[in-house]
Amino acid sequence: MAPVRRGPQLPLAMAMLLLLFGAVWLWHLDSVALSPPADNIEQLTWMRSLEWGYYKHPPLPTWIMWAFVQLAGWSAWSSYLLGSLFTLVSLAIFSALLHEIHGRHYAWVGLLAALGITFYNGRMNYYNHNIVLMLWVALSAWLWWRILTRPQRRWWLALGVVAGLGMLSKYQYAVAAVCGLWLFVRHGLWRSPAQRQGLLMALAIALVIFLPHALWLLEQERGPIAYAMQSSLGAQFGPGQRLTATARWLLDWLFNRCLPAVLLLLLVWWAQRRARRQLPSPSGPQEPHGAAVLGQSLLWCWGLLPPAFMAAMGVLWGVDLQLQWGTAFALWTVPACMAVLGLREATLRAGWTLPVAGVAFVALQGLLVWQSYDTSAFGRHPPRSAHWREFRSQALAEAVAQPARQELGGPVRIISGPAAASGAVALWLPEQPRVLIYGDPALSPWITPRELERGGILELWPPGEGPADAHRVLDGWGWRVRPPAAASGGGA
Structure with missing residues (x-):
């Protein structure tokens, strides 16, 4: 061997x-x-x-x-x-x-x-x-x-x-x-x-x-x-x-x-x-070791x-x-x-x-x-069907961040909504908010029940979804805020 x-x-x-x-x-x-x-x-x-x-x-x-x-x-x-x-x-x-x-x-x-x-x-x-x-x-x-x-x-x-x-x-x-x-x-x-x-x-x-x-x-x-x-x-x-x-x-x-x-x-x-064709022919059978x-x-x-x-x-x-x-x-x-x-x-x-x-x-x-x-958003032949990398997350973040801060009376700490879209928006915000995935606490153990009770949450809704009072911005995305409990008259 x-x-x-x-x-x-x-x-x-x-x-x-x-x-x-x-x-x-x-x-x-x-x-x-x-x-x-x-x-x-x-x-x-x-x-x-x-x-x-x-x-x-x-x-x-x-x-x-x-x-x-x-x-x-x-x-x-x-x-x-x-x-x-x-x-x-x-x-x-x-x-x-x-x-x-x-x-x-x-x-x-x-x-x-x-x-x-x-x-x-x-x-x-x-x-x-x-x-x-x-x-x-x-x-x-x-x-x-x-x-x-x-x-x-x-x-x-x-x-x-x-x-x-x-x-x-x-x-x-x-x-x-x-x-x-x-x-x-x-x-x-x-x-x-x-x-x-x-x-x-x-x-x-x-x-x-x-x-x-x-x-x-x-x-x-x-x-x-x-x-x-x-x-x-x-x-x-x-x-x-x-x-x-x-x-x-x-x-x-x-x-x-x-x-x-x-x-x-x-x-x-x-x-x-x-x-x-340029190599000499082997003298005998070549068995691998x-x-x-x-x-x-x-x-x-x-x-x-x-x-x-x-x-x-x-x-x-x-x-x-x-x-x-x-x-x-x-x-x-x-x-x-x-x-x-x-x-x-x-x-x-x-x-x-x-x-x-x-x-x-x-x-x-x-x-x-x-x-x-x-085939990207910058090329001559962008995809006909929606592709995630063409999702304008920075533009959406800019459209909702400042109005949301005004309604919340402070920085955005939690974003509730679809996992990918909410996470992408969070990446563009300097306060680095956490994501409440689909609004479901069972999927988001990094957010405590007490935080949910206190409110102060920015909610995102895809086009065609969400409550009637949601504000519609870029490409039909909707948003609204769940204000802090103190601001809405609730307990701390």
Whole structure:
């Protein structure tokens, strides 16, 4: 067996590319959006109190946002920076793993292709549970590589921690756990007492980390499980709908989200074919060494099993597969495609193969930036249907803030209304008000019952909704205030 490389190796040039890539896309996405992503607003709203869970999702991403805000301040840009940090670190781990398994040129091509996946460029400014999950999935792949090639107890300990944090981020981490168990069985690790003990130890650590949230879940009537049942797991599609919806989901994954990556890899495959003709023919059959076999097995597993498992959920159980569910796993589609196309380190380092990949990367990224600008509110072909990033949150905030302050007799402290719109307006106000989501205290534990009794709340209503006495402003949005109890003659 060939010696395994001693540690993750991310060339400096790759790190610099990731930083430049992140900076360019963050600047661009901020310049073409009138409102931050709704998922970012959600996290900036929820972080006003630290809970063991929130009405839609587990708590860890919100806890991380709270910690980051203590350093960077409460703003849309804090969420942009945090989201891009998780995305770039995940891509760095991915690249380092490809470098260890197959070599530097293979890792370069894999990274350039992965950066074309639209989950990671057009959503570079996103911060949500899928983005946080992506890091735990990448770390899990790296740890399984260590377990397969250099089995030690510390890797199992680390895997247990990562698995627990993954489940505290999004229950979809279970898909990564299935990948790991497949590797455990596929490569006969169950035959080793030390490996069996390691797996049990990892499971125990993960359960201990997840246990407080699990106990919290048991007490909830409107928690994440209920939300999942209402939004996707409880869809109960019929047989025809299951097949159609699942096929559409898979096609979106490969030929929409991953299309730029696939195009780049096809160009590299064409260039590699030309390079092969210039290389001397091998003297005999070239069998991959043991570490390469293990590495390729891991990459196949991480690339194919997640979409296959989720597709099975759609076909067998009628789950409404959400398009964003590919976020944490789509980058691992790249090495699977590279294996299908027969891309190898030896030929990737020959001829003009790598320069072709670089030129294709620059061209594709330029097209993606242009398409993003051209379909924004500032471009020539804005979307015909309403898109959140075209929501004029700053204009709405300016239209309601001063009149509301006059009626309240002071600053706006609480905004009640739709989650995304209210949170977006709050981001533009210097007093940084908290959001009472849909006016429902059960969804907003950061606001106490006493505060609700006291009043002093700005209420927002979408166009066509709300009471008759609501003031109508921008695009039909309505507002009114619930004055403080003292101002309205009530008790303190």
